[in-house]
Amino acid sequence: MKLTRTAGTQLHLTSLPDGRLGPSAYAFVDWLQEAGQSYWQMLPLGPPDRHGSPYKAASAFAAWKGLLAEPDAPVDPEERDAFLERHAYWASSLSRAMLDDQVRFDREWAALRAYAKERGVRLIGDVPIYVAPGSIDQKAWPELFRDGLVAGAPPDAYSDKGQHWGNPIYDWPALQRRGYRWWTERFRRTFELFDVARVDHFRGFVAYWGIPADAKDARSGTWKRGPGAAPFRAAARELGELALIAEDLGEITEPVVRLRRELGLPGMVVLQFGFDPDDPHGPHRPENHREDVVAYTGTHDSDTLMGWWSSLEEPRREEARAAMREAGTEDDELPWGLVRMWFGSVCPLVMTQVQDVLGLGSEARMNLPGTTGRSWRWRLEPGQLTAQTAQRLRAVTEEAGRLP
Numbered sequence: 227m228k229l230t231r232t233a234g235t236q237l238h239l240t241s242l243p244d245g246r247l248g249p250s251a252y253a254f255v256d257w258l259q260e261a262g263q264s265y266w267q268m269l270p271l272g273p274p275d276r277h278g279s280p281y282k283a284a285s286a287f288a289a290w291k292g293l294l295a296e297p298d299a300p301v302d303p304e305e306r307d308a309f310l311e312r313h314a315y316w317a318s319s320l321s322r323a324m325l326d327d328q329v330r331f332d333r334e335w336a337a338l339r340a341y342a343k344e345r346g347v348r349l350i351g352d353v354p355i356y357v358a359p360g361s362i363d364q365k366a367w368p369e370l371f372r373d374g375l376v377a378g379a380p381p382d383a384y385s386d387k388g389q390h391w392g393n394p395i396y397d398w399p400a401l402q403r404r405g406y407r408w409w410t411e412r413f414r415r416t417f418e419l420f421d422v423a424r425v426d427h428f429r430g431f432v433a434y435w436g437i438p439a440d441a442k443d444a445r446s447g448t449w450k451r452g453p454g455a456a457p458f459r460a461a462a463r464e465l466g467e468l469a470l471i472a473e474d475l476g477e478i479t480e481p482v483v484r485l486r487r488e489l490g491l492p493g494m495v496v497l498q499f500g501f502d503p504d505d506p507h508g509p510h511r512p513e514n515h516r517e518d519v520v521a522y523t524g525t526h527d528s529d530t531l532m533g534w535w536s537s538l539e540e541p542r543r544e545e546a547r548a549a550m551r552e553a554g555t556e557d558d559e560l561p562w563g564l565v566r567m568w569f570g571s572v573c574p575l576v577m578t579q580v581q582d583v584l585g586l587g588s589e590a591r592m593n594l595p596g597t598t599g600r601s602w603r604w605r606l607e608p609g610q611l612t613a614q615t616a617q618r619l620r621a622v623t624e625e626a627g628r629l630p
Contacts, residue, residue, distance in 0.1 A: 234265025278602030300328025533588030
């Protein structure tokens with residue numbers, strides 16, 4: 227996928243002041259246009275779990291009714307039948323009420339996407355590699371999942387016990403025997419909604435961390451071989467080029483990098499991972515950036531820039547200061563010195579989080595991996611995104627040669 231030199235901003239729909247496809251979604255598009263941003267990236271749109279996580283959605287295909295601006299809008303039988311005919315592969319497993327919600331969602335989403343397109347703003351979605359335990363998908367296609375094994379991640383910087391996600395693991399040979407139809411239909415639905423999509427946990431297509439279903443944490447897991455390029459090749463044969471970004475963070479091996487480049491997908495680098503004095507060759511360091519990655523100030527799993535900076539160890543802070551000195555932004559107030567430095571990257575696309583544009587601290591963090599109760603709840607206050615902030619972001623974007 228070819229990306230031009232542009233910039234974008236991340237904000238999930240639930241973090242809008244009204245948390246849905248209402249007036250604040252359109253106002254945010256206007257703000258992005260004013261700020262010179264070409265992309266709006268959001269998290270998965272499916273029905274979240276009881277903790278609010280969209281990465282454990284009740285459906286990999288259906289959108290959450292909680293996002294609707296008009297949840298009681300009438301649905302004609304003809305509309306319902308037409309939707310069901312277009313999406314026969316997955317919509318036939320939905321209840322009547324849920325099916326009506328999908329018709330409403332498609333109406334509202336199509337209007338918002340058209341509004342964004344008219345203003346030069348493209349939408350980036352998120353495709354979680356896994357489905358939720360007990361989801362509609364697992365019930366509708368039980369033959370596509372393994373018994374006794376669940377997904378997670380090994381111990382890392384976020385958790386010394388690893389991450390025990392609990393998602394069911396795919397039976398990749400079963401998917402192969404069916405021509406990866408499920409993945410092709412999932413990508414089809416994704417590109418009906420978005421211009422570009424991020425594939426979460428891309429490394430799982432090379433090897434994934436499988437945990438015994440009865441384990442209390444992820445430490446007893448082991449690496450198991452994934453399907454490689456096959457699901458992407460199958461989808462591309464039917465859908466054409468897949469406009470995807472590979473989320474290749476974490477424990478990344480050469481086979482993961484090789485698969486990403488073989489598929490022609492841009493990867494990711496994150497500002498907060500870029501200043502380890504013991505890792506001078508790390509891909510996240512600004513001087514090591516490449517033109518086949520997208521540069522993010524942070525992700526939904528990381529702290530805000532101000533929260534990160536406040537807890538940063540001095541050796542790493544000095545590395546970041548050195549990068550800002552090199553970029554001529556050291557004297558800027560934070561987080562703008564970091565943002566301006568990052569926008570100077572050779573990466574074609576740079577993405578900021580709204581929290582970082584606003585200079586918010588850890589209280590505005592979207593997710594703290596491995597915990598429940600504190601995540602997925604942050605929301606903008608009405609009027610918090612001002613014209614002044616938009617003009618400041620636009621100036622940084624223009625200075626870096628990233629205006630559309």
